[in-house]
Amino acid sequence: MAQLPLRRACLSALLLTLAGAALPLSASAQGAFPTKPITLIVPFPAGGSTDRHLRIVAQDASKYLGQPVIVENRPGAGGTLGTATMAKTAKPDGYTIALYTLAMLRMPYMQKSSWDPINDFTFILGLSGYTFGFTVRSDSPYKTFNEYIEAARQAPGKIDYGSTGIGSSPHLLIEEIAINAKVKLNHVPFKGNADMQQALLGGHVMAQSDATGWDQFVDSGKMRLLVTFGEKRTTRWPDVPTAQELGYKVVSTSPYGLAGPKGMDPAVVKTLHDAFKKALFDQASMDVMKQLNQSPAYRNSEDYKAWAQATFVKEKGLIEYLGLMAK
Missing domain, CATH: 3.40.190.10 (Periplasmic binding protein-like II)
Known part of the structure; x- marks a missing residue:
C-alpha cells in the first residue's frame, strides 16, 4: 500500500508533463526564430545617411540571424509614418521592426496621433546618433x-x-x-x-x-x-565651429535605434538585439559611421526604453517653448 501514493505522484507528474507538451510553444522555446526574412522599415527615402547605415547593419545582422533582413523605405510625416504604421499593423512576432527616431517622441505633442510613442512599442536597442x-x-x-x-x-x-x-x-x-x-x-x-x-x-x-x-x-x-551641432568640433571638418562656440546653447545628436510593435516575446527581442548589436560594431558599420561622422550610441533594450521615456517627458518642454504644441 505504501507504493500507492508514489504511483499517484508519478502519474500526476506524467499528466502535467503531457499537458505542458500540448501547450503552444513560444518562438524562442521552439528555437524557430527566425524562420523567414525580417522586414526593417526605414521611415526615410533611400539614399540618405540613415538609410546608408541601416542597410549595412541589416546586411550584417542577416549573417547572425540566418535570414535576410530586408530594408523597406516608408518615408513621410517627418520620419514617423513608417514606424507608427508598423506599430499599429505589424504582428508582434519579430518579423517586422522599424527604425525609431527622436521624432517619434516629438510628433505626438505636435499633432493628434493614433499611437503612443512608449506603450505601442517594444524597444530593441539603441544604435547611433547623427552629426547635424x-x-x-x-x-x-x-x-x-x-x-x-x-x-x-x-x-x-x-x-x-x-x-x-x-x-x-x-x-x-x-x-x-x-x-x-x-x-x-x-x-x-x-x-x-x-x-x-x-x-x-x-x-x-x-x-x-x-x-x-x-x-x-x-x-x-x-x-x-x-x-x-555636437559637443565638439568634428575631426572630419575641424575648421567648422559648433553652435555652442557661436554662443548658442544648442547640442543635438538625435539618437536612433530599433523597435518593434508592443507585446513581443522577450526571447525574440533578445535574438534581434544580439544580432543587431554585433552588426553595429562590425567593421562595415563602423566604416559607414566614420564616413557619416557618427559613432555607436549603443543602448540595450531596457536602457533604450528608459531613454525614450525620459526624453518624451523632456521634449514636451521644448515643443511648448517653440510654440509647436498641437491645439
Whole structure:
C-alpha cells in the first residue's frame, strides 16, 4: 500500500508533463526564430545617411540571424509614418521592426496621433546618433553662420532653409537658434535629405539643416558647411565651429535605434538585439559611421526604453517653448 501514493505522484507528474507538451510553444522555446526574412522599415527615402547605415547593419545582422533582413523605405510625416504604421499593423512576432527616431517622441505633442510613442512599442536597442550640420551652396553669399543669421535679421521671414520635415531634429534645432537670436526664418520641409540636397544644389532653397548626408557635397566643394551641432568640433571638418562656440546653447545628436510593435516575446527581442548589436560594431558599420561622422550610441533594450521615456517627458518642454504644441 505504501507504493500507492508514489504511483499517484508519478502519474500526476506524467499528466502535467503531457499537458505542458500540448501547450503552444513560444518562438524562442521552439528555437524557430527566425524562420523567414525580417522586414526593417526605414521611415526615410533611400539614399540618405540613415538609410546608408541601416542597410549595412541589416546586411550584417542577416549573417547572425540566418535570414535576410530586408530594408523597406516608408518615408513621410517627418520620419514617423513608417514606424507608427508598423506599430499599429505589424504582428508582434519579430518579423517586422522599424527604425525609431527622436521624432517619434516629438510628433505626438505636435499633432493628434493614433499611437503612443512608449506603450505601442517594444524597444530593441539603441544604435547611433547623427552629426547635424547647416550647409549652403558653395557660391552662397553667406560665408559664416552668423552672416546667415544677420541676413535673416535684416529680412524677417525671407531667408529660408530646408529640413527633413516639421518636428524633425534638424528643424527644431534651427528654430531654437532662431528664437535665441530673435530672428524669423522661413522653414521649407522635405520628405527626405536626398530631395533636399538636390533642391539646395539647384538653388531652390538657400540652406539646409540635416545630418551628414551632405558630407560628399561639402568634401567635393559643392556645399559649404557653416556650423555643426555636437559637443565638439568634428575631426572630419575641424575648421567648422559648433553652435555652442557661436554662443548658442544648442547640442543635438538625435539618437536612433530599433523597435518593434508592443507585446513581443522577450526571447525574440533578445535574438534581434544580439544580432543587431554585433552588426553595429562590425567593421562595415563602423566604416559607414566614420564616413557619416557618427559613432555607436549603443543602448540595450531596457536602457533604450528608459531613454525614450525620459526624453518624451523632456521634449514636451521644448515643443511648448517653440510654440509647436498641437491645439
